[in-house]
Amino acid sequence: MAPQYAPSLRSRLPLVAFLLETIFLILFVFFVKIEQQHEQSGRESDSKLFISSYAEFQDVHVMIFMGFGFLATFLVRYGFSGSGFNVLLAAMAIQWAVLINGFLLPQRHHRREIHISMKSVIEAELCAASALVAMGAVHGKTNPVQLLLMALVEVTGFVVTQWILRTLLNADPVYSIMLLHVFGALFGVMVSWVLHREGIKPEHEKEKTDRRTGLFAMFGTLFLWMFWPSFNSALVGDYRRERGLKLTVIYGTYLSLAVSVVMAMSVSMLTSSKGKMNMVHVQSSALSGGVAIGVAMTAVHQPWIAMTIGFCAALLSALGYRYMKNHMLFAFECHDTCGVLSVHAIPGILGWFAHLFLRLASSESTIAVQFAVYHICVLLITACMSLVMGTATVSKFGGTQMKNLWTH
């Protein structure tokens, strides 16, 4: 099938990528240095910090490029595009996130310099993850140039939101970055909704899946599922007093995911008319436990609380995926290709509620009210920013069909 966009577009993507890459390179020349602190201070704890950070960074790295890349291969027609463009977008989003993070959220008092460290690279990868979540909603409905620009706008929006949360509300950096799922999902759905209003009909036959590509998607899912404990704990500091918290986060995420995969399979079979598991359904909802616990993690100290959060997240997410996707389409004319609303937004908000509830249960009443107000503000700001940015993004680019650009 011939691409429906003009041939000129074919040459636009490489030029845009080339141009952006050159701009990034020039910005790196003037502003970015490699963190040299470890060498100079030579403190004992620094080297341990490095050792454990690098392993966690690799886990997150695998999730971004292998996990998200192959998760999208379940769409037969976009198998290659899914994994290929995923690498392109993620590589550019990470470079941009290093820059924008360094400008807006400088880590220490560096005089107009951005220092690359394990922390800054992990943060950049998490920002890229939020852009990849947003991609999930518009897969198959945009051309690659739009996807690339959308990814960069999404990263910018997410970092600006974090800057607002940290500056205005003095929010915890780890907590604010864990809202990446909510931000990304709402952003993506908003883009998809506005695109839809401009007359693009979802073509259902393009969503068809198949057994072989299904196994590739299983691969992506498993990589995300297995390394999620590292994803959640990567930014929980390695310093002595936070070590217990880091371990608690790891065990909590692990248990939450174990429960959510069981629940996702059960719900998928129960709600299917033939009693069969729908693989895409299971793959999507199995991850919801990790999303939910990620938002609530600093307040979770008991294994059973983590498991209950995973239980509820998978239940809501699996039911949402089954019943909400089509309702969304017909009621609001909003088409969400990978169902990011039920996979990322709903569990994220559930985790937010769990966080609120657990904090309220363990605080005195005056502090509790303060916390509740603060907590609600954080979510509202994140939601508003993502919806506004999502709408603003589309208004600039017209929507045409993204085609499979690969030769095979």
Add this chain to the structure above:
Amino acid sequence: MAPQYAPSLRSRLPLVAFLLETIFLILFVFFVKIEQQHEQSGRESDSKLFISSYAEFQDVHVMIFMGFGFLATFLVRYGFSGSGFNVLLAAMAIQWAVLINGFLLPQRHHRREIHISMKSVIEAELCAASALVAMGAVHGKTNPVQLLLMALVEVTGFVVTQWILRTLLNADPVYSIMLLHVFGALFGVMVSWVLHREGIKPEHEKEKTDRRTGLFAMFGTLFLWMFWPSFNSALVGDYRRERGLKLTVIYGTYLSLAVSVVMAMSVSMLTSSKGKMNMVHVQSSALSGGVAIGVAMTAVHQPWIAMTIGFCAALLSALGYRYMKNHMLFAFECHDTCGVLSVHAIPGILGWFAHLFLRLASSESTIAVQFAVYHICVLLITACMSLVMGTATVSKFGGTQMKNLWTH
């Protein structure tokens, strides 16, 4: 092809999974806490322990979910079931293993509390591995509900066996857990044998393999093969005096596997009528070196001994896989889908012999006799328990065909 079991069964699996998950959750509420020791003691060595344990835990985690899951995809008709149910079974087996391990084999003097730590999670994953080995023998001959219950019974049996070994014979925990391959394989073969007597004919056409799914199985095999050094060394303590042993185990497993993969390929080509490699054959036997060295590892101190064990294990395993599988079927009416007898049981027993021989060679005669008696008792108890539990398991559930439950 329509499922041959009653439609009511279709809805049984989600309900059973849902029910079991709820029971696990309630047990976790009352009995399980997260280990907080690291934070309180704050000793220097603890943090290093954590860092290296988490990386090893991740390696084992990858082996269980990625390795075992995709190893089973070589059966074309069970590709999805293989990787899908593997995740379900492993996730439930791990939760159950944390509980049953905590009840029967408490790690320290905790008053009726189970504390989750890296060690307890790694042990739970190894117990799940033993259940997954048992699965290999009955793939394609049981329905999912049976598989799930069988996995939980297998884990219970394995933990009870360990409790007997540790309590009665004062066995080394690491050594007793490494018998997981022998226990799992004998358990699975026994279940398969009893099922067979109840009239289920193996359908040979269901064992057919294909090139594409073959590459997925190669994936699973490689993940198991690459991370096996972590699998064997994960529970060898990280404490100063055992560090040398841990490294020895890592190098030994690495060399043993390198030799066994070469031998598996050679034997596969030599014994084939056309001189071609049979991929499934190679994939199965390549791992035998890791199984054998796992049982013998604490007595192996020279690289060439490790390599010789890998050499013999691959030789026996590859010949066994080629010639024994069909003989088993016709002589004993026992059908072993993935050949777990030659992949896990034979190398495991070979490793046991190597362990015995190496210890006898380096001990005085009085101690040698003592050790031999003890060592033989350990194997006999493990074998008896696995055979008895395997038989008992089936008597409760009738055997019907496991169908491909996935929609695609």
Add this chain to the structure above:
Amino acid sequence: MAPQYAPSLRSRLPLVAFLLETIFLILFVFFVKIEQQHEQSGRESDSKLFISSYAEFQDVHVMIFMGFGFLATFLVRYGFSGSGFNVLLAAMAIQWAVLINGFLLPQRHHRREIHISMKSVIEAELCAASALVAMGAVHGKTNPVQLLLMALVEVTGFVVTQWILRTLLNADPVYSIMLLHVFGALFGVMVSWVLHREGIKPEHEKEKTDRRTGLFAMFGTLFLWMFWPSFNSALVGDYRRERGLKLTVIYGTYLSLAVSVVMAMSVSMLTSSKGKMNMVHVQSSALSGGVAIGVAMTAVHQPWIAMTIGFCAALLSALGYRYMKNHMLFAFECHDTCGVLSVHAIPGILGWFAHLFLRLASSESTIAVQFAVYHICVLLITACMSLVMGTATVSKFGGTQMKNLWTH
């Protein structure tokens, strides 16, 4: 299609492998021990050394067996052979590299004993990597026995070259081993060239790729791409004073790869007549940034320099892959199946130039001239050795078609 080589050949590979494995085993009996130093010295830093080395070793291990193995699956007809023989060759090459490295390049003053340590195993894996690069040029043109012998000759040649560089020129071990790409690629191309002159016509239809195996190749590429920072930094010492350098290498490789994947995609689309990405093209050139920075890494201290090297490497490599491969074939009658010349040799030589330039820019004139002479000698010796060894290798073995030996 029936194999064109005599049936006797079918039984030759297992016998050759069996014989070689037995010889290796006997050599291990007499010469190789497991390093026990960590236990004896018990120094604090040793245990940290171990922890970080083992994680890096695993990353390199994954690259060799998963990355290189699946990278070659893009050739439909050699999918299985690619990943299967890759494991066989790599496993034997590693054992041989441990021996030959220990004989020629003893690490400390061990009296005629080779001690296995993390360092020796990582070095052996890097030597195997250089053999796997050479394989890339002759894929589909040799039979497995030839491939196996060629791999062992290549490893020997590479270790001898390193011995010359370290003994005669007193070269830095890390720098000399990083020339593995240049050595492997030139060796492989030379073998391919001599084979060609003996009358073997490349059969273009055997190079055809397909969508499904393409996703497997994407897998291999991504594993190489993701873990390359570990590949480059694995041998950069863990000692206090080099820690800063290790981090610099990690960040540099990471950034260089991020830029090179973007550039590889852009160039692939720009140079294609239809404006589509050629997947094999992208997969090959995306890795060039890692090759180039690997040779230059000890002289790179700024992120933008690393990025510029990645930028140029991908540009040259992608253009070379597109235009040079066919010119090579017609002008020099040299057929290079995986395009190793543009993927490994050109970026390697670019990295060498970058290294020279960066050192000259930061040195005084007298030292600069000395360094330039030394630096040019290193490259010339490496190139000469690889070309001579490559030619010598083929003269002994006649070239016949390598067939797909797998039963499926």
